[in-house]
Amino acid sequence: MSKISSYPSKPIIEGSDIVIGTSAENGQTKNFSIAGMSYFAINTWLSNISWQFVILEPDPSERAVGTISFENFGGQSTAWSAITKLYINTLMPNGTASVNYLSRLVGKSIILGDRNNLDGYGIFTFDSLIQESGSVYSMTLTYKSGSGVINALRYYGVQVDADGVEGDKNYVFSQAVAASTWNVQHNLNKFPSCTMVLSTGQQGYGDVTFIDANNLTITFASAESGKAYIN
Helix, strand or coil, X not given: CCCHHHCXXXXXXXXXXXXXXXXXXXXXXXXXXXXXXXXHHHHHHHHCCCEEECCCCCCCCCXXXXXXXXXXXXXXXXXXXXXXXXXXXXXCCCCCECHHHHHHHCCCEEEEEECCCCCCEEEEEEEEEEEEECCEEEXXXXXXXXXXXECCCCEEEEEECXXXXXXXXXXXXXXXXXXXXXXXXXXXXXXXXXXEEECCCCEECCEEEEEECCEEEEEEEEEEEEEEEEC
């Protein structure tokens, strides 16, 4: 066999190019395509930072590490809008855990995106992450928008939707007519802090009662007018 240095070099590599190597399975010398080697390397990397969607039927005895699936598996080509719950194994193939990362995303707008297809994604509100057994958790999701469908054996990443990130929300309520009780509908979807400024320019002090995450009342000892700054 000629020396390797005697073979002409190829400056531009193509996926169909072949290299020679040794099979770990039986020690035989075999040909390997550049495309095949690249596919293996990329998927090995993706498997440690993403989750593979599995639809195994019949149901396996347990959900494999680094996978997402429906409660009863199946679900090939399910529309993103039909997804409300997924099961995810938070243990990754390289032995690392992702539960702390996922826990930080709860309550936020997230993108569940196909790592190999930028036009395959679903945008959801990540409502909850509940431990089912060991490293397997259930994710409850509220659909917002998306493109394409979810496909078996593709790798999906879970990340914050940058467009869905909002600054701290606030609301200014005005009470023009003096009243001892101010009924405030702020629609901030949280239980905020309140600062009252009376029409005299003085800070007002009243009892704040939260009706729900979008409504509250402020009760004063006497009728007052002014503004409430809700943060």
